[in-house]
Amino acid sequence: MGMTMAEKALARASGQGRVEAGQYITAIVDRMMAHEAFAPCAITLKRLGVKELYDPDRVIVILDHYFPAPTVRMAEGHKLIRQAVEEYGIKHFLGHAGICHQVMCEEGYVLPGHLILGTDSHTTTYGAFGAASAGIGVTEMSYVLATGELWMRAPPTIRFDLKGGPSPGIMSKDIILYIAGVFTTEVAQYRAIEFAGEVAARMSLASRMTLSNMGVELGAKFAFFEADEKTTEYLKGRTSEEARTFGPDPDAEYEAIHTVDITGLEPQVALPDNPGNVEPISELVDQPVDQAFLGSCTNGRLEDLAVAAQILKGRQVNPRTRLLVTPASQEVLLQATRAGYTETFLQAGAHITPAGCGPCPGGHMGLLASNEVCVSSTNRNFRGRMGSPESQVFLASPATVAASAITGRITDPRRFWSETTLS
Amino acid sequence: MISKGRVWKFGHDVDTDVMAPWSSLTEPWEERRKVILHIRPEFAEQARPGDIIVAGRNWGCGSSREQAPENLKNLGIGAVVAESFGRIYFRNSVAIAFPNIVCLGVHDVFEEGDEMELDLSTARVRNLTCSTELQGQSYTAEMLNILEKGGLLNVLKERLLNKAGG
Numbered sequence: 137m138g139m140t141m142a143e144k145a146l147a148r149a150s151g152q153g154r155v156e157a158g159q160y161i162t163a164i165v166d167r168m169m170a171h172e173a174f175a176p177c178a179i180t181l182k183r184l185g186v187k188e189l190y191d192p193d194r195v196i197v198i199l200d201h202y203f204p205a206p207t208v209r210m211a212e213g214h215k216l217i218r219q220a221v222e223e224y225g226i227k228h229f230l231g232h233a234g235i236c237h238q239v240m241c242e243e244g245y246v247l248p249g250h251l252i253l254g255t256d257s258h259t260t261t262y263g264a265f266g267a268a269s270a271g272i273g274v275t276e277m278s279y280v281l282a283t284g285e286l287w288m289r290a291p292p293t294i295r296f297d298l299k300g301g302p303s304p305g306i307m308s309k310d311i312i313l314y315i316a317g318v319f320t321t322e323v324a325q326y327r328a329i330e331f332a333g334e335v336a337a338r339m340s341l342a343s344r345m346t347l348s349n350m351g352v353e354l355g356a357k358f359a360f361f362e363a364d365e366k367t368t369e370y371l372k373g374r375t376s377e378e379a380r381t382f383g384p385d386p387d388a389e390y391e392a393i394h395t396v397d398i399t400g401l402e403p404q405v406a407l408p409d410n411p412g413n414v415e416p417i418s419e420l421v422d423q424p425v426d427q428a429f430l431g432s433c434t435n436g437r438l439e440d441l442a443v444a445a446q447i448l449k450g451r452q453v454n455p456r457t458r459l460l461v462t463p464a465s466q467e468v469l470l471q472a473t474r475a476g477y478t479e480t481f482l483q484a485g486a487h488i489t490p491a492g493c494g495p496c497p498g499g500h501m502g503l504l505a506s507n508e509v510c511v512s513s514t515n516r517n518f519r520g521r522m523g524s525p526e527s528q529v530f531l532a533s534p535a536t537v538a539a540s541a542i543t544g545r546i547t548d549p550r551r552f553w554s555e556t557t558l559s
Numbered sequence: 560m561i562s563k564g565r566v567w568k569f570g571h572d573v574d575t576d577v578m579a580p581w582s583s584l585t586e587p588w589e590e591r592r593k594v595i596l597h598i599r600p601e602f603a604e605q606a607r608p609g610d611i612i613v614a615g616r617n618w619g620c621g622s623s624r625e626q627a628p629e630n631l632k633n634l635g636i637g638a639v640v641a642e643s644f645g646r647i648y649f650r651n652s653v654a655i656a657f658p659n660i661v662c663l664g665v666h667d668v669f670e671e672g673d674e675m676e677l678d679l680s681t682a683r684v685r686n687l688t689c690s691t692e693l694q695g696q697s698y699t700a701e702m703l704n705i706l707e708k709g710g711l712l713n714v715l716k717e718r719l720l721n722k723a724g725g
Contacts, residue, residue, distance in 0.1 A: 160699060160701065173623075180712065184712070184715065184716055184719060185719065186719065209585060210585075255623060256623055257621065257622050257623040257647055259623075270647075271623040271647050272623060272647065272650065272651075273623050273624070273625035273647065273650070273651035273654060273655075274625050275625060275651065275654040275655055275710065275711050275712060276650060276651070276654050276711060278712065278715070279654075279711050279712070279714075279715050282715055282719070283715070283718065287701055321572065321617065321620060322616060322617050322620075322643065325617065325643060325645075325646065326646055352647075355617070355620065355645065355646065357646055410572050412572075497576075497581045497622075498576075498580070498581040498582055499581050499582075503582075516574075516576070516621065518574045518576040518577065518621060519574075519576070519577055519598060520576060520577065520580055520597065521576050521581075523582075525580070525594075525597050
């Protein structure tokens with residue numbers, strides 16, 4: 137019998153010919169990514185007397201949650217990280233490039249079939265490139281940095297076959313919110329996901345990243361797309377390593393296969409306080425918003441900014457609403473500037489922030505006051521996520537965020553824009 | 560490894576952000592502890608060492624922030640017994656040696672304030688208030704080893720010592 141993508145990747149990582157779902161293994165990790173959580177890892181490792189990491193060349197450190205430093209304490213944290221990066225001989229340090237998940241992919245650190253662990257739950261994003269990637273905490277990361285390995289249980293896999301469409305005005309974010317709403321935020325708990333089918337095949341890598349990113353919101357450990365020619369084409373020139381196509385065996389065994397037909401799908405909105413609390417936008421009763429946020433590792437990429445710019449061009453952000461635009465990386469900001477999008481945003485009255493995680497986890501800039509409401513292109517709307525425990529977050533696509541910024545209430549983007557963006 | 564305690568009861572999908580809000584992550588403990596599980600404002604103040612949390616499905620969904628289980632451990636919570644857990648939270652709990660047990664049916668069998676007796680090595684869950692017993696999912700030998708050693712860092716320490724010695 138064949139293997140799923142998760143089984144194949146873990147068989148490779150554990151040096152075995154075959155791994156089956158449910159099996160416990162010890163895996164050697166290909167890449168270890170740490171953001172600001174590298175600071176506590178470094179402190180721990182030094183305390184334990186670890187002078188050398190397992191392999192510094194496998195380690196990538198990126199500053200994104202607090203960049204540029206908002207407080208002296210954070211500045212000290214960044215300083216500590218820079219010193220530790222130096223001491224441990226880590227060459228892959230990207231202190232000011234943008235959000236870790238975006239930067240990891242842009243820099244070609246994510247390769248199909250590899251096992252990648254990161255100190256951020258949205259490390260599942262790299263599944264868009266066919267990588268087995270998952271988030272871990274700082275204690276496990278400290279262990280991995282020192283030893284190169286970690287215990288793991290090979291997860292069973294569920295497959296979502298995406299078919300139908302194209303649906304005008306619908307983005308990949310609407311598809312993942314729809315899945316969370318229909319199948320719940322536990323559907324993939326302790327499991328891997330494979331997104332497949334004709335819609336998955338025609339999606340851009342940026343759109344795939346949105347689904348893989350929110351795979352963790354369905355409980356998933358890994359959230360794969362098959363690495364196809366589009367994937368290897370993207371990686372050309374970004375990595376010196378060989379990037380091969382990577383997919384499941386044709387006779388792989390799945391725990392469940394769900395078919396999702398997106399024909400006629402409406403824009404979707406997740407209501408507070410759970411990403412699975414989803415309704416089609418036509419069901420949503422008039423909802424004013426104080427803040428609209430376009431950015432994050434879910435939806436701060438060039439295609440997201442392009443759609444928002446298309447909607448905002450020649451229009452104004454509602455005076456009662458503030459629109460924050462945060463590109464996912466410096467590269468995205470540069471491309472958006474060349475394409476004229478940043479000018480469109482500024483003319484519409486939006487505020488552009490440096491690339492980073494910013495308001496999404498309620499860490500840095502754009503926090504919400506009590507009883508304020510934000511419509512956001514991010515991945516989580518947990519209670520108090522973006523500021524006051526009495527604030528509320530509604531999740532939606534970049535198109536819906538842009539349309540809502542114009543009207544000051546959550547608005548169907550098809551009112552302003554009717555072209556298909558699924559490519 | 561038996562622990563006994565008074566039960567606090569929570570529902571489904573209690574996420575890591577309410578266990579450890581981002582704005583509190585860099586605060587000193589005295590500030591940080593006030594907002595732990597702020598969906599029940601009295602919890603942080605009234606929870607006593609040894610208390611046990613009973614929860615529904617998907618306890619600890621969300622972030623990789625280790626402060627979520629760490630906050631509960633620091634507060635003195637003896638264990639969490641839930642219908643299911645968010646996987647990163649669950650792994651983090653093992654790594655810092657904070658007991659969390661999956662036990663189907665636990666949410667129905669316990670009321671707030673009941674007394675629980677929990678055997679971690681066998682995952683037997685007993686409601687002493689109404690004399691009911693449930694079988695939870697046992698830890699694997701490797702996870703139990705990490706818990707018994709007091710966390711993954713102690714395992715690492717031992718490994719480094721062996722390496723140095725060998």
